[in-house]
Amino acid sequence: MTPDEFRHYGHKLIDWIADYRESLASRPVMARVEPGEVIAALPAAPPATPEPFDNVLADLEEILLPGLTLWQHPRFFGYFPANASLSSVLGDLLSTGLGVLGLNWQASPALTELESVVCDWLRGMVGLSDGWSGVIQDTASTANLIAILCARERATQFSLAGGGLQAEPCALTVYTSAQSHSSVEKAALLAGFGRANVCIVPHDDAFAMRPDALEELVRADIAAGRMPCAVVATTGTTASTALDPVGSIAQVAGRYKLWFHIDAAMAGSAMILPECRWMWEGIEGADSMVLNPHKWLGAAFDCSVYYVRDPEHLVRVMSTSPSYLRTAADGQVRNYRDWGIALGRRFRALKLWCLIRSEGVAGLQVRLRRDIENARWLAEQITARENWRVVAPVPLQTVCVRHEPKGLSGESLDKHTRAWADRVNRSGEAYLTPAILGGQWMVRVSVGAEKTERADVEALWAVMRQEAEG
Amino acid sequence: MTPDEFRHYGHKLIDWIADYRESLASRPVMARVEPGEVIAALPAAPPATPEPFDNVLADLEEILLPGLTLWQHPRFFGYFPANASLSSVLGDLLSTGLGVLGLNWQASPALTELESVVCDWLRGMVGLSDGWSGVIQDTASTANLIAILCARERATQFSLAGGGLQAEPCALTVYTSAQSHSSVEKAALLAGFGRANVCIVPHDDAFAMRPDALEELVRADIAAGRMPCAVVATTGTTASTALDPVGSIAQVAGRYKLWFHIDAAMAGSAMILPECRWMWEGIEGADSMVLNPHKWLGAAFDCSVYYVRDPEHLVRVMSTSPSYLRTAADGQVRNYRDWGIALGRRFRALKLWCLIRSEGVAGLQVRLRRDIENARWLAEQITARENWRVVAPVPLQTVCVRHEPKGLSGESLDKHTRAWADRVNRSGEAYLTPAILGGQWMVRVSVGAEKTERADVEALWAVMRQEAEG
Numbered sequence: 030m031t032p033d034e035f036r037h038y039g040h041k042l043i044d045w046i047a048d049y050r051e052s053l054a055s056r057p058v059m060a061r062v063e064p065g066e067v068i069a070a071l072p073a074a075p076p077a078t079p080e081p082f083d084n085v086l087a088d089l090e091e092i093l094l095p096g097l098t099l100w101q102h103p104r105f106f107g108y109f110p111a112n113a114s115l116s117s118v119l120g121d122l123l124s125t126g127l128g129v130l131g132l133n134w135q136a137s138p139a140l141t142e143l144e145s146v147v148c149d150w151l152r153g154m155v156g157l158s159d160g161w162s163g164v165i166q167d168t169a170s171t172a173n174l175i176a177i178l179c180a181r182e183r184a185t186q187f188s189l190a191g192g193g194l195q196a197e198p199c200a201l202t203v204y205t206s207a208q209s210h211s212s213v214e215k216a217a218l219l220a221g222f223g224r225a226n227v228c229i230v231p232h233d234d235a236f237a238m239r240p241d242a243l244e245e246l247v248r249a250d251i252a253a254g255r256m257p258c259a260v261v262a263t264t265g266t267t268a269s270t271a272l273d274p275v276g277s278i279a280q281v282a283g284r285y286k287l288w289f290h291i292d293a294a295m296a297g298s299a300m301i302l303p304e305c306r307w308m309w310e311g312i313e314g315a316d317s318m319v320l321n322p323h324k325w326l327g328a329a330f331d332c333s334v335y336y337v338r339d340p341e342h343l344v345r346v347m348s349t350s351p352s353y354l355r356t357a358a359d360g361q362v363r364n365y366r367d368w369g370i371a372l373g374r375r376f377r378a379l380k381l382w383c384l385i386r387s388e389g390v391a392g393l394q395v396r397l398r399r400d401i402e403n404a405r406w407l408a409e410q411i412t413a414r415e416n417w418r419v420v421a422p423v424p425l426q427t428v429c430v431r432h433e434p435k436g437l438s439g440e441s442l443d444k445h446t447r448a449w450a451d452r453v454n455r456s457g458e459a460y461l462t463p464a465i466l467g468g469q470w471m472v473r474v475s476v477g478a479e480k481t482e483r484a485d486v487e488a489l490w491a492v493m494r495q496e497a498e499g
Numbered sequence: 500m501t502p503d504e505f506r507h508y509g510h511k512l513i514d515w516i517a518d519y520r521e522s523l524a525s526r527p528v529m530a531r532v533e534p535g536e537v538i539a540a541l542p543a544a545p546p547a548t549p550e551p552f553d554n555v556l557a558d559l560e561e562i563l564l565p566g567l568t569l570w571q572h573p574r575f576f577g578y579f580p581a582n583a584s585l586s587s588v589l590g591d592l593l594s595t596g597l598g599v600l601g602l603n604w605q606a607s608p609a610l611t612e613l614e615s616v617v618c619d620w621l622r623g624m625v626g627l628s629d630g631w632s633g634v635i636q637d638t639a640s641t642a643n644l645i646a647i648l649c650a651r652e653r654a655t656q657f658s659l660a661g662g663g664l665q666a667e668p669c670a671l672t673v674y675t676s677a678q679s680h681s682s683v684e685k686a687a688l689l690a691g692f693g694r695a696n697v698c699i700v701p702h703d704d705a706f707a708m709r710p711d712a713l714e715e716l717v718r719a720d721i722a723a724g725r726m727p728c729a730v731v732a733t734t735g736t737t738a739s740t741a742l743d744p745v746g747s748i749a750q751v752a753g754r755y756k757l758w759f760h761i762d763a764a765m766a767g768s769a770m771i772l773p774e775c776r777w778m779w780e781g782i783e784g785a786d787s788m789v790l791n792p793h794k795w796l797g798a799a800f801d802c803s804v805y806y807v808r809d810p811e812h813l814v815r816v817m818s819t820s821p822s823y824l825r826t827a828a829d830g831q832v833r834n835y836r837d838w839g840i841a842l843g844r845r846f847r848a849l850k851l852w853c854l855i856r857s858e859g860v861a862g863l864q865v866r867l868r869r870d871i872e873n874a875r876w877l878a879e880q881i882t883a884r885e886n887w888r889v890v891a892p893v894p895l896q897t898v899c900v901r902h903e904p905k906g907l908s909g910e911s912l913d914k915h916t917r918a919w920a921d922r923v924n925r926s927g928e929a930y931l932t933p934a935i936l937g938g939q940w941m942v943r944v945s946v947g948a949e950k951t952e953r954a955d956v957e958a959l960w961a962v963m964r965q966e967a968e969g
Contacts, residue, residue, distance in 0.1 A: 030857050032517040035585040039517070042589055043509030046596035047502040060608045064831040067612035075620040078859040082586070085856055089593070096609030101598040108606070111843075113598030115505040116552065119512055121595040123559065125799045125850075126516035128571040128583030136578065138530045139566030142537035150545040167637055168841040178689055193693020194664045195671065211819035212842055219648055219817075219840070221691030223663020268822075323843075329595045330845055347689075349681035353578070353737055353934035353943065357921070361534040370689070370840075371638040372682055373581075373793075375800055380595075386555055387500050389548040451827070465822035 030082070038082040045086065049094075050115065053102045053480065057457025060098045067096040103480035104459040104489060109267075109295050110400075110426075110477030114327035120383030121329050124376040131374040133354050134362035141363055144378040148334055151322065151381070154390055155300035158313055161336040164368040165377045169294035170212035172319035172335040173261065175347070175369060177203065177216040179317065179337070180259035180288030182346045189346070194221045199256035204228045204246065206238040206273065208266040210292055230260075235422050236271035236466070238262055244281045251285070259288040264309045265296025268464045268473065269421035269429045272296070276311025283314060291318040294333065298326040299401075299425055301394055308424060325400070325426070325477045326393060328381045335369075343368055400426045400477040403486045407474060410490055416498075420471050428474040429466055432497040443470040449497035458492045500552070508552040515556065519564075520585065523572045523950065527927025530568045537566040573950035574929040574959060579737075579765055580870075580896075580947035584797035590853030591799050594846040601844040603824050604832035611833055614848040618804055621792065621851070624860055625770035628783055631806040634838040635847045639764035640682035642789035642805040643731065645817070645839060647673065647686040649787065649807070650729035650758030652816045659816070664691045669726035674698045674716065676708040676743065678736040680762055700730075705892050706741035706936070708732055714751045721755070729758040734779045735766025738934045738943065739891035739899045742766070746781025753784060761788040764803065768796040769871075769895055771864055778894060795870070795896070795947045796863065798851045805839075813838055870896045870947040873956045877944060880960055886968075890941050898944040899936055902967040913940040919967035928962045 030038075070092045100111045131140040148163025166172045182189055185197050194201075203217045207229050217227045228250070231242045247257045260282050262273035275291060282289035291312060297320020299305040312318065318336045322328035337343050348367035350359075366372045385393070404426040411417045411430050421429040437445050450463045450472045463472050472493075476486060500508075540562045570581045601610040618633025636642045652659055655667050664671075673687045677699050687697045698720070701712045717727045730752050732743035745761060752759035761782060767790020769775040782788065788806045792798035807813050818837035820829075836842045855863075874896040881887045881900050891899040907915050920933045920942045933942050942963075946956060 030585040030589075032521045032585065035520075035589070036513060036517045038589060039513030039592075040510050042592055042596075043506060043513060046593070047506045047509070049596070050505075051502045060605070062608050064604065064608070064828055065612070067609045068616055071613070071616050073616075073619070075624060075855045076859050077861050079862055080856045080859070082589070082853075082857060085853055093609045093613065096607070096612065097597065097599050098605065098607050100600055100607075108600075108602060111598065111600050113595060115500040115502065118592075118595045118598075119500075119505070119508060119552070122509075122512060122588075122592045123516070125583060125588045125591040126512075126519070127567065128581065128588075128799060129567050130570055130578075130581050130800055132578060134534065135530070135568065137566075137568050137570075138532050138534070139537045139563045142535070142566065143541070143563065146538055146541050146543075149543070154545060168843045170841045170843070174840060181691070189688040189691075189693055191693050192670070192695050193688075194691035195667055195696075196693060197665055200662070200665055211824070215817070215819050215840075218659040218663075220689075221651070221659075221664035223659055223661050223666060225662050226665075329598060330600055330843060331841070347685070349685050352940070353932055354681070358534055370644060370685075371640045371801070373638045373640070373800060383552075383555055385545045386550045387552060389546050389550070391547050392549050463822075470822070 034082070041086065050101065053099055056099060056102070058099050058102045058104055058460040059454045059457060060096050061457070062096045067092060098460060101478065101480065103478055103482065103485045105478045106474045106476060106489060107460040107462040109475050110325045111323060111330055112325065112327040112479040113329035114384050114388065114479055116387030117327060117329045117380040117384040120380035124379045127376060129376060131376065132366055132372060133356060133364045134358050135356040140376045140378070141365055143382060144365060145363060147378045147381045147385070150385060151334055152336065155297060155320065156303065156306050157336065160313070160338060162340040163334050163336045164365055166333045166335050166369055167331040168333050169210070169292060169319045169321055170215065171370060172333055173212045173290070173292060174216040174219055175335065176288070176290035176317045177220045177259060179343055179346050180290065181220055183288055183342065184256060184258040187345070199254060200226055201256050201258040202226050202228050202250050203258055204230050204243055204260040206230050206232045208232055208236050208268060208271055209261055209263050210267050210294070213261045213292065236266060236269050238273040238278065240274055240277035240281050243278060247281065247285050257285050257287050259290060261290045261292060264291055264293035265425060267295070268466050270296060270425045270427040271421065272308050272424060275309045276314070279311045279314030289315045291315045294319055294321040295324055296425055298322065298324060299397060301390065302397055322381055325397065327388065327479060328384050332377055332381055340368070396479065400481070403481065403483055404428050404476045406483065407476065407486050407490060420466060426476040428476070429471050430474060431471045446470040446472060452496040453492055456492060456496065459489045504552070511556065516588070520571065523569055526569060526572065528569050528572045528575055528930040529924045529927060530566050531927070532566045537562060568930060571948065571950065573948055573952065573955045575948045576944045576946060576959060577930040577932040579945050580795045581793060581800055582795065582797040582949040583799035584854050584858065584949060586857030587797060587799045587850040587854040590850035594849045597846060599846060601846065602836055602842060603826060603834045604828050605826040610846045610848070611835055613852060614835060615833060617848045617851045617855070620855060621804055622806065625767060625790065626773065626776050627806065630783070630808060632810040633804050633806045634835055636803045636805050636839055637801040638803050639680070639762060639789045639791055640685065641840060642803055643682050643760070643762060644686040644689055645805060646760035646787045647690045647729060649813055649816050650760065651690055653758055653812065654726060654728040657815070669724060670696055671726050671728040672696050672698050672720050673728055674700050674713055674730040676700050676702045678702055678706045678738060678741055679731055679733050680737050680764070683731045683762065706736060706739050708743040708748065710744055710747035710751055713748060717751065717755050727755050727757050729760060731760045731762060734761055734763035735895060737765070738936050740766060740895045740897040741891065742778050742894060745779045746784070749781045749784030759785040761785045764789055764791040765794055766895055768792065768794060769867060771860065772867060792851055795867065797858065797949060798854050802847055802851055810838070866949065870951065873951065873953055874898050874946045876953065877946065877956050877960060891936060896946040898946070899941050900944060901941045916940040916942060922966040923962055926962060926966065929959045
C-alpha cells in the first residue's frame with residue numbers, strides 16, 4: 030500500500046470508526062453468531078494477488094461486525110470496562126504508524142523515555158510515592174507472572190543462576206485468596222511452583238483476605254519445613270471488587286519476608302480519586318503492584334503498568350545482554366527489555382500519553398465518579414425491590430446481584446440466575462457476566478464503559494427485571 | 500475526545516503518518532539525542548485539564564521524532580526488518596478503534612475465528628501441513644517461553660498439577676546452541692530450570708547446531724541420571740541467520756523423547772518462497788514452532804505466530820477456567836486465552852489479514868526475493884574488495900561483515916569494527932548493528948526494510964567503505 034492509498038483508505042477508516050462509535054447504542058451488545066459462522070464466511074486460502082482495501086471494509090461490515098461483542102457499547106456491563114478512548118486510539122495509531130521498536134534505549138530513545146514519563150505521571154495520579162518505578166506490560170496476567178518470578182528469585186537467592194528451582198531444598202509457597210484473579214494461580218504454576226504449593230488464604234464475609242489466617246498458614250508452613258515465598262493481594266477482585274486489607278497483609282509479609290505483590294488491575298484506576306485511596310492504604314509496604322489503564326481509565330488495550338520498589342532486582346531476574354543488543358548508552362539508560370518477558374516492545378506509552386493529555390486528570394476523575402455514582406444508584410434500586418439482593422459490598426463500580434424468587438435455592442436458583450443473565454445478553458439490550466461468589470452463581474454488573482450514562486443503567490435495570498421476573 | 504474531534508484529528512494524523520513515511524529517506528536513521536534529553540523536554544506532571552490534540556502533534560514533531568531511530572527507513576539495516584506495512588497499520592487501527600477484547604470466544608467471536616483463519620492462511624503460505632494449529636502471541640520471546648513450559652510439563656507428566664518442579668527427582672535439561680536467541684536461555688531460566696540445566700550444544704563452522712554433539716550430550720546426561728527435556732533449534736539465527744539442521748535434530752529429539760521447538764522468528768517469513776523451504780526440511784517432526792510476521796513479512800509489531808502439533812497439550816498447560824469466563828459455547832470453540840500467558844487479547848489478526856489481502860501472497864514473495872537478491876549483491880561486493888570479508892554464510896538477507904585492515908587482529912580489530920559501525924550510525928546515513936560471532940565483533944547488515952531498494956544498499960556500501968577505510 031502506497032502512502033497515497035494509505036491517505037485515502039486511512040481517512041475512510043477513521044470515518045468508519047467514528048460512525049461505528051456513534052452508532053453503537055443502536056446495535057445489539059452481544060455478538061449473534063454461532064460457533065464457526067465467521068470462519069465459514071471467509072475464504073480458506075489467502076489471495077495470491079492484491080485485493081482492493083474496499084473489499085476488506087466490505088467484509089468488516091458484513092462478516093466481522095455481526096460477530097463482535099461490543100465492549101465500547103454504552104450498555105456493556107460485562108467483565109470489566111475496557112475503554113478505548115478515542116484519544117488513546119489516536120495514540121496507538123501513531124505508535125503503529127511510526128513503526129519503531131524498543132529493543133533497548135538506542136533502538137528508539139523517545140520510546141523508552143516517554144514510557145518513563147507516563148509511568149511517573151500515573152504514579153503521581155494514583156498517589157504513590159516516588160519510591161516506585163514503572164514499566165508498561167501487555168496485561169496483568171504477565172505482570173503477575175513477573176512478580177511471582179521476582180519473588181521466587183529473591184527467596185532462592187537467584188536459583189536461576191545455578192541449579193534452578195529443582196535444586197532448592199524447601200518447598201516454596203505462594204499465598205493468595207480464592208477471590209484473586211485466575212492469572213495469579215496460573216502465574217505460580219507457570220513459574221514452576223505446582224498447585225500443591227499455592228496456598229489459598231480464607232477470606233471474610235466481604236470476600237477480603239484475612240491477614241490473621243494468612244499469618245497462621247505461614248507459621249504452619251514454616252513449622253512444616255516449607256519456605257513461604259510470596260503473597261498476592263487484590264485491590265478490587267474480579268468477581269466483586271473486594272478489597273484485601275493491604276496494610277495488615279504488608280505487616281505479615283514484612284514479618285516473614287514474603288514478597289508482597291498487589292493486583293490492582295481493575296481498582297488501581299480509581300486511585301486517581303483521592304477519596305478512594307483508603308482502599309489500598311498501606312500499599313507503600315508492597316514490593317510490586319500492577320494496575321491496568323486499559324480497563325476503566327481509558328487507554329486502549331493493551332496497557333498494563335507494573336510498578337516495583339526495587340528495579341535492580343527486577344532487571345537481575347529478567348535481563349539478558351547478548352552482544353547484538355549492547356550499546357554505548359547501556360550504563361546510563363533504562364533498557365525496558367530487562368523489565369519484562371518480551372524483548373521487542375511497541376511504543377505503548379503514546380496511547381496513555383494521548384489519553385491523559387486529551388482528557389486531563391480532572392476529566393478522568395469526573396468520569397470515574399460518574400460511574401461510581403451510577404453503580405450506587407443501581408445497588409439502591411436492587412436493594413429496594415422485593416426478591417432482589419446485592420450480594421457483595423459495592424465499594425466501586427461493580428454490583429453483584431441475585432434475583433431470589435421464593436422457592437428457589439441452591440441449584441434451582443443457579444439455573445434461574447444463569448438463565449435470566451443469558452436472556453439479557455441474547456436480547457442485545459445489555460451485556461452482563463455471571464460468576465460464582467460464595468459457592469452460588471450471581472450476576473456481575475460492571476458499570477464504567479466510557480459512554481455509559483445514568484439512562485443506560487436505568488435501561489439495564491429495566492431489562493434485568495423483565496428477563497428475571499418474567 | 501468526541502467522534503467529531505476524532506474525525507478531525509484522525510485525518511490529520513493519517514496525513515502526518517503518510518508524510519512521515521514519504522519523508523523517511525531524507526531523515527537521519529539513528530536518533531540523535533543524549534540519554535535523558537526527551538525526559539527533560541517533557542513536563543514532570545500530567546495536565547489537570549484537557550489539552551488540544553494539536554499540542555500533542557506539535558510535541559510529536561519537536562520532541563519525539565528527533566528521539567526516534569527510524570526502523571521504517573529505507574537505509575535501516577539494524578537488528579532485523581520490522582516492517583509495519585501501511586495496510587497492516589490500517590488493520591491495527593481497526594483493532595484499536597473497534598476496542599473489543601478476546602477473553603474467550605463469546606467475548607468477541609470474530610476476533611477468535613479470524614485469528615484461526617489467518618493462522619491457517621499463513622500455515623499454508625509457508626508450506627506446513629494441516630497438522631499444525633496456530634495462535635498469535637506478542638513476541639517470539641513469549642512463544643519460546645510457552646514452548647519450554649509445554650516441554651517441562653510433558654516431561655514431568657504435569658508437575659504443575661502437583662508438587663511443581665521442586666518435586667521432580669531428576670534434573671531437567673534444555674539443549675540449544677550458543678547462536679540461539681537470548682530469549683531461549685531466558686525462557687528456560689524463567690521456567691525454573693536454572694542456568695546449570697541449560698546445555699549449550701556445539702555448532703559447526705557455519706554456526707549451525709551439530710546433531711551428533713546434541714546426541715552425545717543427551718546420552719551423557721541420561722547416564723548421569725539427568726532428564727533431557729527439550730531442544731530448541733533456530734531457523735535463521737539472530738547473529739548470522741544460520742540454519743540448524745532441523746531434520747537431523749528431529750531424529751535425535753524423537754529418539755530421546757525431547758520436546759523439539761523451532762525458533763524461526765526471523766527466517767520463517769522466507770518460507771513463503773518455495774525455494775527456501777529446504778532451510779527447515781524436517782520441520783514436520785517438531786512439536787512447536789514460532790515465526791514472526793512482524794519482522795520481514797510486514798505485519799506491524801506485535802504479531803508472532805506460534806504453531807503446535809498438539810493444541811490439547813498446550814491448553815492443558817495454560818488453561819484456567821474461572822466461573823466468570825465460562826460460557827455455553829466452551830466445548831465447541833477455541834478459547835485462545837488458554838493458548839498463551841495473557842488473558843486479555845487484542846484483535847491482532849486484523850493486521851495480518853489486511854497485510855495479506857492488500858499485498859497478496861505473490862506481492863510479498865516479490866519483495867522478499869528482492870531483499871535476498873540485494874543481500875547477495877552486497878556480499879559479492881564485500882568479497883571482491885580488499886581487506887573486507889563476509890564472515891558467515893548468507894542464506895537469506897543478513898550479511899555478516901568485517902573490514903580487516905592489515906595489522907589489526909583480536910582486540911584492536913574489535914575496536915576498529917565497533918568504531919566504524921558507530922561512525923556509520925552517527926552519520927545518519929544508515930543504521931547497522933554490530934555483534935559478536937565466533938568470539939570476534941563483526942557488523943550485521945540486515946537487508947529487508949520494506950522501502951530498501953538496490954540504490955539504498957549501494958549507498959550503504961559506500962558509507963561503510965568511507966567510514967571503515969577512512
